[in-house]
Amino acid sequence: AQSVSQHNHHVILSEAASLELGCNYSYGGTVNLFWYVQYPGQHLQLLLKYFSGDPLVKGIKGFEAEFIKSKFSFNLRKPSVQWSDTAEYFCAVNAKNAGNMLTFGGGTRLMVKP
């Protein structure tokens, strides 16, 4: 079975600061990787995903994530955050070609101060 760890539970940044949220997974096989975001009062939305190919993937709103297979990591980054990025961020994985059951990390609450 897969497991996902997000080590930062709460992050507070000022606008224009750079962001990196850690995500590590544990699984012996090949995985697909996802980042979801939940803005206050809204439903979970897909931010970006990695299936194969270029390990640096770009998502919406200027976010990107890099898959480092040797480190079992899929960290989320944004060069300059905005107040509107205040949200909870979830990393998730599923086992490639084995159905679509997502295993989520515990989430990271990001607060961006204006």
Place this chain on the structure above:
Amino acid sequence: GAGVSQSPSNKVTEKGKDVELRCDPISGHTALYWYRQSLGQGLEFLIYFQGNSAPDKSGLPSDRFSAERTGGSVSTLTIQRTQQEDSAVYLCASSLDFGSNQPQHFGDGTRLSIL
């Protein structure tokens, strides 16, 4: 509608009562998923449907939990004899099919509070 719809949005009930949560997936999506989001527990996978079939029910927390899907569309999650530990946000998601590369689209959830 355009997205996944869940009802009710909030449910408060007394311990021991039965509750039924409803999910209406995106039209045409054959795969449907239920998750639970508890304080301190993160997002926990409960069960999935391919069409009307739920091949694996091992993610359900106890035998008080059951789920069904009819007509390949609406799904209901039923919790019998609710306990306080059942308090959580119950999320439903759907995807075009059950392929691992299909993004899941989530509803707003049902916030369940057991008194």
